[in-house]
Amino acid sequence: MKIKLLLVALAVLMLAGCNDENATGPVEIKYDREVCEYCKMIISDPRFAAEVRLKKGATVFKFDDLGGAVLWLETKKQSETPETEIWVRDMKTGTKWLDAKKAYYLGKQHSPMDYGFGAVESKQNGSLNFTQMRQRVIAHGSTSYCAPPPETSEQPSLNASGKKG
Numbered sequence: 001m002k003i004k005l006l007l008v009a010l011a012v013l014m015l016a017g018c019n020d021e022n023a024t025g026p027v028e029i030k031y032d033r034e035v036c037e038y039c040k041m042i043i044s045d046p047r048f049a050a051e052v053r054l055k056k057g058a059t060v061f062k063f064d065d066l067g068g069a070v071l072w073l074e075t076k077k078q079s080e081t082p083e084t085e086i087w088v089r090d091m092k093t094g095t096k097w098l099d100a101k102k103a104y105y106l107g108k109q110h111s112p113m114d115y116g117f118g119a120v121e122s123k124q125n126g127s128l129n130f131t132q133m134r135q136r137v138i139a140h141g142s143t144s145y146c147a148p149p150p151e152t153s154e155q156p157s158l159n160a161s162g163k164k165g
Helices: 002-017 066-075 130-140
Strands: 050-053 060-063 085-089 097-099 104-106 118-120
Touching: 050 066, 060 066, 066 085, 066 130, 104 130
Parallel strands: none
Antiparallel strands: 050 060, 050 085, 085 097, 104 118
């Protein structure tokens, strides 16, 4: 009986080790294959990618533009706590993850969903801190490129031939 219990415990530990997501911090994004949590479009430009984890060990949500992550978080206000992690890629390299709350943001960037902010590690002339950038994104709202799909219970309409469309 002890051997069976030991084998079961070992199997559970091995399976837990197969999870490719860490308990904290950013995780890999499979560019051109994974979709943005907010707008459901393919994430393809690493210079503007962002991730959110609401608490340690929880699911990581991935975004193609930090603006989408900010607006998505606004819909989850009751879930956001000091434990919430927000990560963004350094726009200059597209390879380095930055803590979004400590990064600085340059406006007038050509970001995937046209929110226009790119993250940099250190303060620069004209850069904004996270709170300032977040306020501007929220004030602007969803761009025409990044409106989340409408949630509706309506049935698709039928055209004259009786087909959906």
